[in-house]
Amino acid sequence: HAKHLGGNRICIYSSDLNDYAQDTIALETNLRLAIDRNELEVYYQPQVSLISSKVSGVEALVRWNHPHFGLTSPQVFIPLAEERGLIQAIGHFVLDSALQQLTLWDKDGMVIPKVAINVSALELKPGYVDAIQAALTKYQIRPSRLELEITESVLVSDGVETMQILEHLRGLGITIAVDDFGVGYSSLGQLRRLPIDALKVDKSFIDNIHNDAEDEAIVNAIVTMARALGLRTIAEGAETDQQLSSIEKLECDCVQGYVLGKPMSSTELSKWMNFNPVVN
Numbered sequence: 001h002a003k004h005l006g007g008n009r010i011c012i013y014s015s016d017l018n019d020y021a022q023d024t025i026a027l028e029t030n031l032r033l034a035i036d037r038n039e040l041e042v043y044y045q046p047q048v049s050l051i052s053s054k055v056s057g058v059e060a061l062v063r064w065n066h067p068h069f070g071l072t073s074p075q076v077f078i079p080l081a082e083e084r085g086l087i088q089a090i091g092h093f094v095l096d097s098a099l100q101q102l103t104l105w106d107k108d109g110m111v112i113p114k115v116a117i118n119v120s121a122l123e124l125k126p127g128y129v130d131a132i133q134a135a136l137t138k139y140q141i142r143p144s145r146l147e148l149e150i151t152e153s154v155l156v157s158d159g160v161e162t163m164q165i166l167e168h169l170r171g172l173g174i175t176i177a178v179d180d181f182g183v184g185y186s187s188l189g190q191l192r193r194l195p196i197d198a199l200k201v202d203k204s205f206i207d208n209i210h211n212d213a214e215d216e217a218i219v220n221a222i223v224t225m226a227r228a229l230g231l232r233t234i235a236e237g238a239e240t241d242q243q244l245s246s247i248e249k250l251e252c253d254c255v256q257g258y259v260l261g262k263p264m265s266s267t268e269l270s271k272w273m274n275f276n277p278v279v280n
């Protein structure tokens with residue numbers, strides 16, 4: 001690295017790399033404190049059924065609002081949290097917040113059938129089932145109102161232990177959705193054996209679904225296969241009305257994307273539920 005470039009005292013750091021390292025250290029130190037300092041917040045993005053036009057659920061997406069760094073993307077801090085052993089604490093915070101929020105919406109008479117949370121591979125360890133059960137009991141939420149989103153790579157590469165945990169969770173009535181489906185490497189044969197209930201069709205297939213015959217064909221094939229296997233489909237990341245009509249035409253069960261609603265704070269979601277003509 002820069003240190004070894006010469007014997008003189010002038011270090012020729014790549015400033016970007018240096019910034020990155022500094023930021024990463026600062027971010028990590030701060031992430032450790034973020035939960036206690038109440039800097040994490042859970043946002044919710046509606047998932048809408050194309051059969052009933054009603055909200056079928058919401059996906060919980062964590063946000064980190066740091067007083068100095070501002071709003072940091074989970075795409076940045078979730079990998080860091082995984083690396084530094086902080087993901088379990090964050091996962092627990094999201095689970096607890098989301099289930100509590102569900103009870104609050106219930107009290108307000110809002111119909112949110114289920115909440116989906118993203119689960120990292122590192123969380124799927126012995127003890128996870130107990131933690132989930134404890135949270136469900138704490139808030140008196142039926143297990144069928146909780147969906148866990150797990151990426152394809154986790155399902156394919158992780159061993160017997162992970163499968164047993166997922167099977168145990170499904171046995172309780174919790175549902176499992178494969179996140180970002182289609183960009184991983186699961187074979188069709190594997191898919192049949194996995195303990196899953198739904199496929200979330202990756203946004204990359206949705207982006208050009210309205211004007212690319214091949215993307216349309218892929219989504220069509222996914223939906224057909226899912227139906228044959230008894231799995232629900234959720235199209236991810238729909239931004240335009242054109243994409244939405246293609247998704248409807250191909251008979252995906254549900255859709256989630258900016259065209260219907262961005263991830264929102266719980267308060268914003270309540271307002272969205274009251275004012276959105278699509279879903280009432």
Ligand code: C2E
Nearest residue numbers: 061062074075078094118119120237238239256257258263
């Ligand atoms: P994901 O689970 O695939 O979530 C979907 C991402 O797509 C979200 O990004 C969402 O805001 C974004 N999105 C939804 N609709 C649209 C759209 O129409 N257009 C565009 N451009 N984007 C859309 P977000 O919230 O930044 O989260 C990124 C990723 O971070 C998530 O991808 C998930 O993998 C991870 N993540 C978020 N929250 C958690 C969490 O609580 N735990 C774990 N383990 N991972 C999380």
Ligand code: MG
Nearest residue numbers: 059118149179
């Ligand atoms: Mg997800």
Ligand code: MG
Nearest residue numbers: 179180200236
């Ligand atoms: Mg996804």
Ligand code: MG
Nearest residue numbers: 151179180203
């Ligand atoms: Mg993703």
